[in-house]
Amino acid sequence: MDERYADPDVITRLLEKSRTWAFVGLANRPHRTVYDQARRLQARGKRIIPVHPDREVVLGERAYGSLAEIPEDVTIDVVGVYRRSQFAGGVIDEAIARGAGAVWLPLGVVDEAAAERALAAGLDVVMDRCPAIEWSLRH
Secondary structure: OOHHHHOHHHHHHHHHHOOEEEEEOOOOOOOOHHHHHHHHHHHOOOEEEEEOOOOOOEOOEOOEOOHHHOOOOOOOOEEEEOOOHHHHHHHHHHHHHHOOOEEEEOOOOOOHHHHHHHHHOOOEEEEOOOHHHHHHHHO
16 A cells, blocks of 8 residues: 555644544444544544434434535544445545545555545545554654
């Protein structure tokens, strides 16, 4: 995998400077990795926005069925793509269309063609990295 998707400066900036993370795949299921990652970032002061077809309230936040349903006046700094690799490209295309600042694909989620589209559209890209691990390496 291309090291551009694990740039330490980009990772640090996204973890420290971002304010709003939309987590695609986040439902009210505490045993899932996405729930744990969202909870950890929320505890560190990030606003989280759940994106899941169930549209449940998760971690006290209203959920939306898609990135497009999030109100336009909400700035999305990072889209966490917690879907299998074969679905990541569609989520990344939605993030580009929505005007997100970055996409973050966790461990095991890789789609280099979609990552290239995101970079070409001006988004930062982190791929195959865990936010919790990266946070612990920096603090």
